[in-house]
Amino acid sequence: MNIRSSADDFVSRTNAIVAEFKALDGPLLPILHAVQEAFGYVPDEVKPVLAEALNLSRAEVHGVVSFYHDFRVHPAGRHVLKLCRAEACQSRGGDALADRVRQLLGIDFHQTTPDGAVTLEPVYCLGLCACAPAAMLDDDLHGRLDADCLEALVAEARR
Numbered sequence: 001m002n003i004r005s006s007a008d009d010f011v012s013r014t015n016a017i018v019a020e021f022k023a024l025d026g027p028l029l030p031i032l033h034a035v036q037e038a039f040g041y042v043p044d045e046v047k048p049v050l051a052e053a054l055n056l057s058r059a060e061v062h063g064v065v066s067f068y069h070d071f072r073v074h075p076a077g078r079h080v081l082k083l084c085r086a087e088a089c090q091s092r093g094g095d096a097l098a099d100r101v102r103q104l105l106g107i108d109f110h111q112t113t114p115d116g117a118v119t120l121e122p123v124y125c126l127g128l129c130a131c132a133p134a135a136m137l138d139d140d141l142h143g144r145l146d147a148d149c150l151e152a153l154v155a156e157a158r159r
Contacts, residue, residue, distance in 0.1 A: 007045045013038055014046040018053045028054060028064055032071055041072035069123065077112040077119040079157040081105075082136040085122040088129035097133055097150055098122075104154045118157045 017034045021027045031050060035042050042065050051058045065071045083089075083098055098109075105113055105120055112119040128134035131143025137153050145153075 010039065010043050010045045011049055014049045015053070018050065022053065028056070028061070029068075032065065032068075036071060040075050044073070069121070072119075074112075077116050079117060079138055080119045080121060081153065081157055082121045082123040082126070083109075084124070084126045084128070084132070084134045086125040086129070089133040092132040093146075094133040097135075097145055097147070100147055101150055101154065104151065113158075118154070 014035055017031055017038065018027075021031045021034060024030055028050070031054075032042060035046055035050075039046075047058055047061045047065070050056070051061045054061075065073065081101070083094070083101060085094060085098065101120065102108055105118055107113055107118075107120055109120055109122045123136070126134045126136055126141060128141060128143040133145045134141065134143045135145055135150070135153060136142065137157055142149065142153060
């Protein structure tokens with residue numbers, strides 16, 4: 001698929017998503033979630049489409065996408081590892097785990113390994129404060145992490 005047909009596909013699929021959700025009160029967030037579900041991220045090509053369809057400025061759409069950490073502006077890896085960076089997890093060794101996972105993967109937060117296997121994301125609460133520190137690999141929650149557990153998660157994601 002060439003670049004033009006890819007952009008056309010983004011636009012046509014986004015228009016279908018807009019049609020589905022536009023009647024909702026405050027439809028931008030549900031539309032953005034649906035766009036990310038469809039493409040794996042929010043492509044730049046869809047922002048002007050959303051702005052026009054919802055009578056918003058491109059800056060408003062961009063501001064929402066960049067404000068919420070759940071939205072990506074680039075495709076994610078095959079697996080997404082989210083490490084909690086909130087206070088409870090930090091107080092239980094989360095900073096050391098963050099340093100270790102960045103070392104193991106060779107990337108920083110908001111980056112994807114060169115082989116496309118893992119995207120590393122910080123999150124600011126997974127709701128497992130009593131089981132801190134916590135992480136989520138794809139949709140699976142993991143609590144009471146230590147260095148060994150973290151290494152096992154990274155190994156699982158790399159497979």
